[in-house]
Amino acid sequence: MTAEPVTTQQPAAPAEVPPTVRASLSPSRAADFKTCPLLYRFRSIDRLPERPTVEQARGTLVHAVLERLFDLPAGGRTPDAAGDLVAPQWDRLVTEQPELAGLFAEGDEPALAEFLRSAAALLEGYFAVEDPRRLEPAERESLISAVVDDELLIRGYLDRLDVAPDGALRVVDYKTGGAPREAFEARALFQLKFYALVLWRTRGVVPRVLRLLYLKDAEVCDYAPDADELLRFERTVVALWRAIEQATAQRDFRPRPSRLCDWCSHQARCPSFGGTPPPFPVPEPADPLRDARSRPAPPGADE
Numbered sequence: 001m002t003a004e005p006v007t008t009q010q011p012a013a014p015a016e017v018p019p020t021v022r023a024s025l026s027p028s029r030a031a032d033f034k035t036c037p038l039l040y041r042f043r044s045i046d047r048l049p050e051r052p053t054v055e056q057a058r059g060t061l062v063h064a065v066l067e068r069l070f071d072l073p074a075g076g077r078t079p080d081a082a083g084d085l086v087a088p089q090w091d092r093l094v095t096e097q098p099e100l101a102g103l104f105a106e107g108d109e110p111a112l113a114e115f116l117r118s119a120a121a122l123l124e125g126y127f128a129v130e131d132p133r134r135l136e137p138a139e140r141e142s143l144i145s146a147v148v149d150d151e152l153l154i155r156g157y158l159d160r161l162d163v164a165p166d167g168a169l170r171v172v173d174y175k176t177g178g179a180p181r182e183a184f185e186a187r188a189l190f191q192l193k194f195y196a197l198v199l200w201r202t203r204g205v206v207p208r209v210l211r212l213l214y215l216k217d218a219e220v221c222d223y224a225p226d227a228d229e230l231l232r233f234e235r236t237v238v239a240l241w242r243a244i245e246q247a248t249a250q251r252d253f254r255p256r257p258s259r260l261c262d263w264c265s266h267q268a269r270c271p272s273f274g275g276t277p278p279p280f281p282v283p284e285p286a287d288p289l290r291d292a293r294s295r296p297a298p299p300g301a302d303e
């Protein structure tokens with residue numbers, strides 16, 4: 001699928017949010033609530049810090065390399081060129097997010113070198129499923145948003161959007177995680193439908209393809225949504241938001257243990273693991289768009 005000239009949209013704060021909007025929701029936070037209401041509370045209400053994991057950092061790095069790769073002229077988007085981007089992009093990320101440096105003990109060059117090699121290996125997986133010399137993405141790491149049900153702003157970052165000459169849209173999401181596929185596939189598809197809904201509501205076009213690229217396994221998973229399905233999905237998102245509002249009003253966020261607990265940073269505070277959640281935070285002055293003013297999880301951070 002070829003596309004229009006490359007553009008990278010990064011609209012910051014939602015400057016033109018209609019006055020009817022009362023809240024905002026990103027696919028990551030919505031998926032948190034679906035996965036485990038207590039996880040949603042820890043992340044979105046308590047805002048407990050989470051130390052980045054090596055796996056998340058690798059995901060962020062690989063996403064950064066793939067984003068920059070498309071800055072190169074088409075003919076130069078080779079595996080070697082991608083490999084050459086790995087170390088400079090890691091240096092840039094560490095400068096922007098100094099906490100990443102703490103993932104490796106000072107002076108532990110072998111561990112860092114192995115980490116960079118593992119990112120390069122994921123990029124090999126990318127080249128096994130796509131030839132970027134034949135692609136011209138329309139958008140990369142693009143922040144998109146739409147208002148649904150008059151009151152809810154939904155927003156998030158696309159990894160990549162391809163637009164065919166006939167206007168057909170393809171949403172592409174890179175998956176770099178090593179977690180079992182079955183544990184995360186439903187969450188990944190939920191996120192892609194979220195983006196599809198935003199694009200449909202803002203551009204009037206149902207994306208033809210939602211594509212997951214699993215770099216570790218060098219596999220492609222395509223899904224074709226339709227308008228009826230997105231309409232049902234919109235109702236699901238609105239119902240989810242209302243459930244979040246109700247849980248917030250009642251301060252009732254229950255743990256829902258699953259295989260994903262293995263990747264949860266908050267087991268020590270989770271009753272399912274013998275922990276106790278902190279006191280429910282004192283509600284801040286009403287600012288329903290607080291989330292909308294913060295940056296949603298960047299591409300790759302949710303691996």
Ligand code: SF4
Pocket residue numbers: 036038039255256257258260261264265266267270271272273
């Ligand atoms: S450990 Fe599991 S049940 Fe507990 S908060 Fe995390 S995801 Fe939820």
